[in-house]
Amino acid sequence: MLDLLLAAEEGAHAEPTAFFLEPYQWVSVAMVVLIAVFIWKKVPGMITGGLDSKIAAIRAQLDEAKALRAEAEALRNEYQAKIAGAEQDAQAMMDNARREADAILVKAEADSSAMVERRKKMAEDKIAAAEREAIADVRATAVMAATKASRKLIAEKHDAGADKALADEVIAGL
Template identity: 55%
Template sequence: MAETQAHTTVPGGPAPGGEAEPSALGIQAGGWVALAMLVVFAIALVAKVPSIIAGMLDRKIAGIREQLDTAAKLRKEAEALKADYEAKARDAHREVEEMRAGAARQAEEIVAKAKADATALIARHGAMAEEKIAAAERAMLAEIRATAADAATNAARALIAEKHDAGADQALVDKAIAGLGRLN
């Protein structure tokens, strides 16, 4: 087994390894470090370093607050722009729908007018055709009447030439003269 040795240290005496710890004015190294820290803190307090650090932190906080305020303003502006553009988009969509409905109405009116015009044109052409047919019928009837009158005249001439001689003509002439004498 290993032997254990007990070591005790005496202030100002040798350290457990046989060497003595350095000291100055009766204060060892750890004490000097603590004392140096106290001096640094004292100098920092006298030089108002905490207030300088607090001022720097306050300026930094104010800058961050300013950035946050600017960001909030920018966000509000962006939201307002977004709302404006959404409203414009809705208005544009509504206008497009109104234009589409107007175009549909206009197309329906054009189709209805075209149908009405076509119906009127067909009616006019029908009336013109009926008028032409009626004119052709009248012309045909006139031609038939003229042909019938010519045929009747020719037949009457032939009959008169057959039935009447010069004596019958003389009697007709005398009768016509006598009728003229009575008129006077």
């Protein structure tokens, strides 16, 4: 207590104490109590139990992965055998396709000359149709040009007086 009075007189700050223990000593006591509670509640056992369960789960996953790998290898071997069989089937199909292609080629050569004649006839018919269409286009163009020219001439020669005379003539005809 004397220290507090002397410290107060000198203007220095006095550190608080409880039950005559310094703050660092309270921290030590708290740590000891915490460790004791952990041991009393069997926390290390729970931690190791959790780790053991994780290890068991990982082992189960590894065993499952090994089984999947063995299954995948079996499937790979099965498909390799199927591929070998498929290659033999493909070769047989190729041989059959060659024979069919030769037969089709012979038939195609026979049919090609008839087709050439038909195409030639079709081409001649198309040429004749194109000629008729061209003539019709030329006639239509000539009619359009004549129509435009007659409009222009009528517009130049026809005035309001001619319109009145034409209207009178139409009215008299009715």
